Amino acid sequence: MEYYCGIDLGTSSVKVMLLGADGTVAGTESAGYDIRKHSPCEAEQDMEYLWQRTRQSIAALLGKYPEAAAHIRGISFSGQMHGMVAVDKNGKPVRDAIIWADQRSGDAIGHIWDTISEKEWKRTTLNTPCTGFLIASLLWMRENEPQRYAETARIMLPKDYIRFRMCGEIATDVTDASSTGIFEVEKRQWAWELIDKLGLRREMFPFCGESYEQAGRVSGSCSRETGLAEGTPLFLGGGDSMMQLAGNGIIRPGILSCNIGTASQVACALDRPIHDTEFRTNTFCHTGSGLWEIQGSSLTGGVALKWLRDNILHMSDFEEMADLAGTAPAGSDGLLFLPYLSGERCPYNDPNARGIYFGMSLYHSREHLIRSTMEGVIFGLKESLEIFKGMGIRFDRVTASGGGARGRLFREIQADVFEAEIHTAGEAEQACVGAAMTAAVGCGAFSSYEEACRALLRPGTEVTVPDKERVKIYRECFARFQELYQKNETLFS
Secondary structure, eight states: OOEEEEEEEEESEEEEEETTTSSSSEEEEEEOOBBBSSSSOOOEEOHHHHHHHHHHHHHHHHHHHHGGGGGEEEEEEEEOOOOOOEEEESSSSSEEOOOTTOTTHHHHHHHTTTOOOHHHHHHSSSSSOOOHHHHHHHHHHHHHHOOOOOOOOOOOOOHHHHHHHSSOOEEHHHHHTSSSSSSSSTTEEOOOHHHOOOOOOOGGEEEEEOOTTTEEOOOOHHHHHHHTTTTTEEOOEHHHHHHHHHHHTSSSEEEEEEESSEEEEEEEEEESOOOOTTTEEEEEOOOSOOOOEEEEESOOHHHHHHHHIIIIOOOHHHHHHHHHHHTTTTTTTOEEOOOOTBBBBBOOOOOTTEEEEEOOTTOOOHHHHHHHHHHHHHHHHHHHHHHHTTTOOOOOOOOOOEEEGOHHHHHHHHHHEEEEESEEEEESSSHHHHHHHHHHHHTTTTSSSSHHHHHOOEEEEEOOOOOHHHHHHHHHHHHHHHHHHHHHHHHHH
C-alpha cells in the first residue's frame, strides 16, 4: 500500500502519522516538550530540540512499520502558528523561537503606529497585530536584541524549520504566513509595502506558496537520521488550525470547528475573506486557492487544566480530573473562571489580561475548580462564536477536535454552552490527517481537497446533544462571565 505522512508540530508535542491511500491510519508516534518561560511574559522553544524530537518520532514510527518507508509518496506538515524562527546565513537559529504565547512585544506593536496608520494596516492585512505574532516578535528583536537581529538572514514559522532540516530549503505557505500579521490575506502574499515602510529587509521573508505545493525532497542526511527514503517529496503544509479544519473535512462554509488543544479556537471556512469590522477575530488564508478561514482564538485551552493539575491540585491525570469535575453541577455552584492566564487575543486583544476565579466560597472544592476551568474555556470561545453570528456567519454543525473532543464532559459543556449538537471526527489527530491529505493532493493522487476528503476521511459517530436545563443555567453564567473582563480591564493594566 502507498502512504502519506503528516507531521504536526504542536506547542506541547510533535505527532507523526502514516495515512494509507485508503484512508486507514497505519500508525502514529509522538514526543513531548515544554515551553521555556524565563519570565511570566516569555514563551520560547529550542527549535533544534524540537527537530530532534521530530526526528526521533519519525524514526520510531518507521521502526514499527519498516516496510512503509519505501512506499511513502509524500510528506506534509501542520504546525503551531504565529511564532518566529530567525536563522543566520548558514541556517542556524540565532536564538530560541519566540512562539505565539509570548507577550513581550506590546511596545513593538505600539511603535508600528508611529510609522503606519492602524487604518492602512488593517485594510491591508484584515487583522490587527498581536503579541506573539511573528511581525511583533521580529520588531521586538530588532529593538531589544540588535546583534541577533543583525545576524538574522531569514525568518520562518516553526513547522518550516522542521521541513528545512529535512530538505535544506526555506519556504512557507499562505495559511501560516497569513498568521504572521504582515501578510495581505486577500491577495495571498506578503504585505511588501508594509514591510518596506517598517524598514525590514525583503530578503528575510521566504518564498510563500499554497499548502499543496512541493517544497523540496528528503535529503540524504535526513534519510540517514529518520529512515525516510531519500528524495521523498515534501510539501509546504499549513498552520495547525487550517490543517485541523482540512482533517475534519471543513473545506467549505457551513461547519464550525471547536478545537481545544494547548490553546483553543473556534473557526470555519470562508469562500471570501470577510472580517470583523472591530477586528476582534482573525481572518486567515485556508488550504486551497479561493478559501479563507475566520478564527476566534483564545490563548488558553487545555493548558489551563494542565496548570491547575500540576501547580495547584497535584493530581495524576486529566481523566481523574474530568471524573471529579463531573460530580459538580453545571455552573459549578456559582464559581466562574476567566481563562486569561497568558493574556488574551479574541475578543479582547489584551496581553495584560489575567485569570480570575470569581465567586469562590468555603463551599467550593476541587471538583468546582476543575469544572469551572473547563466552563471558562468554553465561555471564552462562545464570545467569538457570538461575533461570528453577528457577522451573519451560519453553520449547520459543530465538530469538536483536540483534547476537548476526547472527554465526554468537555463535549457536554460545549453542547450546552453553544446550544448546538457537537460531533466528533473519525480520527483523533485531525491536524496530522489534514497534513497527510495535503501531501496526497500535492502528489496528484487527488485533484482537490474535496476529492481527498471523500476518499480519505472517516466520519465520527458520536453526537452530544444539549440538555435544556443546563442550557438555561449556562445562559445565566455566560452573562456574568461577559462582565468579568469588562469590570476588571483597568485593574489588569
